[in-house]
Amino acid sequence: MKALQIAVVVALVLNAGNAALLLATAQSPQQDAAGRGMANGFAGMTITAIVVAGALLALGYWLDASWPAILALIIALLPLLFTVLPVLL
Numbered sequence: 001m002k003a004l005q006i007a008v009v010v011a012l013v014l015n016a017g018n019a020a021l022l023l024a025t026a027q028s029p030q031q032d033a034a035g036r037g038m039a040n041g042f043a044g045m046t047i048t049a050i051v052v053a054g055a056l057l058a059l060g061y062w063l064d065a066s067w068p069a070i071l072a073l074i075i076a077l078l079p080l081l082f083t084v085l086p087v088l089l
Contacts, residue, residue: 004069008057011076012050018083019046046079 022043026036053076060068 001066001069004066004073005057005060008053008069008072008076011073011080012053012057014084015046015050015053015076015079018080019043019050022046022083042079042083046083049075049079 022039025031026039026043028036031039053072056068056072056075060066060072
């Protein structure tokens with residue numbers, strides 16, 4: 001259970017860094033309108049995932065159950081799947 005919670009926190013930290021980079025990209029003057037729109041959309045998705053996964057992690061602490069932490073990990077990994085995985089491939 002503790003390792004699962006640590007994995008969620010690590011994924012949330014990665015998401016926070018990813019959201020910061022996406023917001024910086026959206027403010028960059030070198031980006032065209034499509035690039036700014038995509039960066040804003042992915043940043044919104046990432047920030048929403050951070051909030052939802054954080055709430056589920058807190059629920060897992062409160063209930064002392066593992067199922068909210070599992071859902072939080074899945075939700076925290078989804079934005080990374082769409083933003084980081086294409087770069088790695």
